[in-house]
Amino acid sequence: MTMTELPADPVAAAVQPLAIEVRGLRMSYGARQVLTGVDFDVRPGEVFCLLGPNGAGKTTTVEILEGFRQRTGGTVLVLGVDPADQRARLRERIGIVLQECGFPRQARVGELVDIWRAYYPRPRPLDELLAVVELTADRDAQVRRLSGGQRRRLDFALALAGDPDLVFLDEPTTGFDPESRRRCWAAIENLRSLGKTILLTTHYLDEAERLADRVAILQDGRVQTVGSVRQVARQAGVPTTISFTAPRAVRCGSVALPASLDIRVNGEVAVCRAANAAVALRELLAWAAANDLGDLDDLAVETPTLEDAYLRLVNGGSR
Ligand SMILES: Nc1ncnc2c1ncn2[C@@H]1O[C@H](COP(=O)(O)OP(=O)(O)OP(=O)(O)O)[C@@H](O)[C@H]1O
Ligand SMILES: [Mg+2]
Structure with missing residues (x-):
């Protein structure tokens, strides 16, 4: 990546307003x-x-934020302005990659x-834009000869052309x-390192996990959960999994598993x-020590x- 990052100003960052603020947003189609x-x-x-699931309203939300769709109710601020009536002011400051779009194929x-x-x-300079999306080598290629992935990265380059502060990416890697996908991720990570704000939608949860600082789950017309991946996992109450090779003494029944823990033995594991x-690890290791089981082989925490x-x-x- 060749784009230069401006030095961050910690004082300015502390008082910076939100990039996007959405309150009580409502939308009806008929x-x-x-x-x-x-x-x-x-x-x-x-x-x-x-x-969120198909049809949850992700694209609808994004289009309202971009100023492409008029909302039914609620308040929305994008970079401090209402996109419903100040779209022209936002045009130079936001970059958009739509869920689907077309190009002149001969270009x-x-x-x-x-x-x-x-x-x-x-x-932004042309060379920089092509470098950020890893299309430098394809500069003279006709658009119709690009693969789907290359076209998507071309979308990115276009979204970045005006050096926007905020970039919307609606399902950037579908299909x-x-x-x-990894190349797209690299392009998104490049954007992030430049200090751009990015609003992304995706159905790939590994993608969200890899890229997102925070995620929101939209379902049944509302944001049901919001936070970092860890916070969301905690809110969902998903347990951590600790696995190890079951010691021989456990498998032949001469040592009982600690009753305070939820442990299942399946074959050797x-x-x-x-x-x-x-807490569980502490108990597990104390149990292993007390029963002379030595180190638990292949101990892994997931x-x-x-x-x-x-x-x-x-x-x-x-639902
Ligand atoms: N222009 C429209 N007119 C009428 N209904 C629409 C329109 N656009 C979207 N909808 C409906 O609104 C709901 C939300 O659609 P939206 O495209 O926002 O969902 P999404 O979360 O982006 O779904 P996906 O994951 O499939 O992209 C869907 O039921 C869809 O059929
Ligand atoms: Mg959508």
């Missing part, structure tokens, strides 16, 4: 209420990920990015192979599910994934 009271904030410089990559740059008063990993938490929260919801 008689159908899609959003019934959505609340969330996005802080400057963070990657914020909106999750060449460098040409197209350059045309886009001309729309903005202070565009990509693992290699293309013992798996303990614990709400508090530190923290809950966002996927575990999401599935628990969404399935446990009112």
Whole structure:
């Protein structure tokens, strides 16, 4: 990546207003209420990920924030202004990658990015834009010859052309192979390191876990849960898993497992599910020492994934 990062000003950061503020957002399509009271904030410089099942209203929310859709009710501030009536003021400060979009297929990559740059008063240099999205080598390629993943990264370059403060990415990696997804992730991480604020939607929970500072789960018209991946996992009450090779003495029944812990032995492997990993580990090691079991072989602690938490929260919801 070749874009230069401006030095952060800690005082300015402390008093910086929110990048996005959403309160009681409502949206209906005809008689159908899609959003019934959505609340969330996005802080400057963070990657914020909106999750939720198909049809939950993620794209609707993003389009309202971008100023493409008029909301039914509630208040929305994007970079301090209401996108419903000040979209023109936001145009230069936000970058948008839509869930689906088209390009002139005959154009060449460098040409197209350059045309886009001309729309903005202070565009990022072409070379930098291509480098950030790893398309430098494809500068002279025709758009119609690009793969889906390359096209998506071209979307990014266009979204960045005006050097926006805030970037919206609606399902940036849907349908990509693992290699293309990783390249997109690298592009998003590059944006983040430049201090850009990013609002992302995705159905890939590993992607959200990897990229997001905070996630919000949208379901049944509202944000049901919001926080860092760890906070969300805690809220979902997903246990930590501690596994180890069951000692021979346990397998032949001469040593009993500690009754205070939820441990199941399956073949050679013992798996303990614990709400508090530190407490469980302490008890487990004390039990092993007291019973002369030595070090527990292959001891591993697996923290809950966002996927575990999401599935628990969404399935446990009112649906
Ligand atoms: N222009 C429209 N007119 C009528 N209904 C719409 C319109 N756009 C979206 N909807 C409906 O609103 C609901 C929310 O759609 P939206 O596209 O915001 O969901 P989403 O969370 O982005 O879903 P996905 O994960 O599939 O992208 C859906 O039931 C959809 O059918
Ligand atoms: Mg969508």
